[in-house]
Amino acid sequence: MEPTGSHPQVIIIGAGLAGLACARELSLAKVPVLILESSDGVGGRVRTDELEGFRLDRGFQVLLTAYPEAQRALNYDALELQPFYSGSDVYRHGSFQRLADPLRHPIAALRGAFCPIGTLYDKWFALLLRLELRRLQTVPRQTMEVTTEELLEAYGFSENIIDRFFRPFFGGIFLEKELRTSSRLFQFIYAMFSKGQTAIPRLGMQAIPNQVAASLPAGSVRLNTSVASVESGSVTLANGEKIEAPHVVIATDENAALKLLNGPETKPASQRSVTCLYFTTNDPTLPTTPIVYLDGEGCGPVNNVAILSNVSAAYAPAGQRLISATVIGACGSEALEGAVREHLARWFGEGVSQWRHLRTYTIANAHPESRQSHTGNYVQNARISPGLYRCGDHLEDVSINGALLSGRRAAEAILATYPPP
Numbered sequence: 556m557e558p559t560g561s562h563p564q565v566i567i568i569g570a571g572l573a574g575l576a577c578a579r580e581l582s583l584a585k586v587p588v589l590i591l592e593s594s595d596g597v598g599g600r601v602r603t604d605e606l607e608g609f610r611l612d613r614g615f616q617v618l619l620t621a622y623p624e625a626q627r628a629l630n631y632d633a634l635e636l637q638p639f640y641s642g643s644d645v646y647r648h649g650s651f652q653r654l655a656d657p658l659r660h661p662i663a664a665l666r667g668a669f670c671p672i673g674t675l676y677d678k679w680f681a682l683l684l685r686l687e688l689r690r691l692q693t694v695p696r697q698t699m700e701v702t703t704e705e706l707l708e709a710y711g712f713s714e715n716i717i718d719r720f721f722r723p724f725f726g727g728i729f730l731e732k733e734l735r736t737s738s739r740l741f742q743f744i745y746a747m748f749s750k751g752q753t754a755i756p757r758l759g760m761q762a763i764p765n766q767v768a769a770s771l772p773a774g775s776v777r778l779n780t781s782v783a784s785v786e787s788g789s790v791t792l793a794n795g796e797k798i799e800a801p802h803v804v805i806a807t808d809e810n811a812a813l814k815l816l817n818g819p820e821t822k823p824a825s826q827r828s829v830t831c832l833y834f835t836t837n838d839p840t841l842p843t844t845p846i847v848y849l850d851g852e853g854c855g856p857v858n859n860v861a862i863l864s865n866v867s868a869a870y871a872p873a874g875q876r877l878i879s880a881t882v883i884g885a886c887g888s889e890a891l892e893g894a895v896r897e898h899l900a901r902w903f904g905e906g907v908s909q910w911r912h913l914r915t916y917t918i919a920n921a922h923p924e925s926r927q928s929h930t931g932n933y934v935q936n937a938r939i940s941p942g943l944y945r946c947g948d949h950l951e952d953v954s955i956n957g958a959l960l961s962g963r964r965a966a967e968a969i970l971a972t973y974p975p976p
């Protein structure tokens with residue numbers, strides 16, 4: 556295809572999944588786009604670093620294969636998705652208790668039915684909730700909105716299963732353990748876990764944005780290019796250069812969008828943060844199941860662990876294991892590593908003291924606060940003023956799905972302004 560970057564019809568600020576999805580949709584409609592990205596790569600919050608043969612995602616993250624927009628936008632086969640075990644091992648009172656998905660691992664689920672995490676009623680309620688939500692394709696905008704904790708209580712789940720399972724499991728997804736996140740987002744994510752698999756691309760999460768970027772015409776993305784301000788019909792870069800186009804899409808994270816719209820002094824919106832520590836070992840006694848381990852005791856600091864090389868062997872060099880430990884909040888102090896080792900020695904034994912620390916990622920602006928209150932009018936949501944549009948996870952559900960969906964919605968809002976062919 557011809558390079559399109561020099562005379563764009565649409566400038567997109569930000570090469571996260573929302574900006575890339577917007578560009579892809581416009582490119583499919585033969586509209587020339589130019590993405591301006593301030594960092595050195597595409598993907599935004601979905602990036603993977605390579606270090607000594609290890610693949611380190613910038614924070615533990617997964618793709619839920621049931622995400623409808625991801626199914627639409629991505630080629631799963633080419634991503635070589637590697638699934639996790641459908642269930643979790645919850646650490647409580649000196650050992651792991653397995654909570655398995657009853658439809659995918661019925662025998663393990665039957666064994667777990669009598670484990671001390673939750674009651675038989677809880678397991679029954681979990682199945683009922685799954686049935687109730689099985690048709691959900693988007694975040695439900697019409698259901699009553701309460702907090703996730705209130706919804707679980709109203710459903711009749713016991714305090715035991717809320718504290719031991721829902722709090723660490725959904726805490727790791729929402730990046731807050733109070734479960735104050737909207738019940739609507741919970742319902743959507745619960746449905747996605749029930750309907751599909753939890754997976755990572757064989758070569759790391761970066762494969763997802765790379766795949767979308769590869770579908771764009773050559774020259775569509777300019778990296779290391781920070782936008783300083785947005786005017787009607789143009790943007791001005793941090794180096795003073797001005798680029799014109801009839802349409803501009805702000806596809807940045809929420810706080811960068813607020814600054815571009817309201818000026819650099821704008822008060823930032825509150826964000827959720829997370830810290831991810833990577834370790835390696837060649838200890839052959841470590842478990843080999845590709846499962847997520849959860850803290851069912853609530854005494855921290857670690858919320859969840861995954862031995863990623865059990866899920867995708869390509870995440871570590873041969874003979875090595877790659878372990879990710881997630882701590883909710885931005886707590887990248889030196890003391891943290893010791894506290895994490897101490898905590899994980901209770902889970903995996905004294906060998907943890909010999910694990911080699913590879914890197915710690917502290918992600919201060921990992922998630923915007925979840926707001927699920929918009930009306931569902933996507934064009935209104937995407938259009939700021941004539942010629943100026945926005946997209947990003949802060950406008951949809953905070954997820955890979957939400958980012959991809961909002962990017963497509965912004966593209967559709969622009970395409971609607973063109974006369975029919």
Ligand SMILES: Cc1cc2nc3c(=O)[nH]c(=O)nc-3n(C[C@H](O)[C@H](O)[C@H](O)COP(=O)(O)OP(=O)(O)OC[C@H]3O[C@@H](n4cnc5c(N)ncnc54)[C@H](O)[C@@H]3O)c2cc1C
Pocket residue numbers: 568569570571572573574591592593594597598599600601613614615616617618619780781782783806807808811829918920921922946947948949952953954955956957958
């Ligand atoms: C640690 C972590 C774990 C997560 N886990 C999951 C998970 O398991 N499953 C899931 O579905 N979702 C998960 N998410 C959420 C998901 O990654 C995000 O919702 C999604 O990637 C957001 O994409 P976006 O395009 O809206 O924003 P971003 O990815 O933030 O993209 C915005 C882009 O804009 C660029 N930019 C900003 N300002 C400017 C400027 N002035 N000029 C030019 N460029 C600019 C940024 O550099 C960035 O590349 C996780 C997120 C994090 C951080």
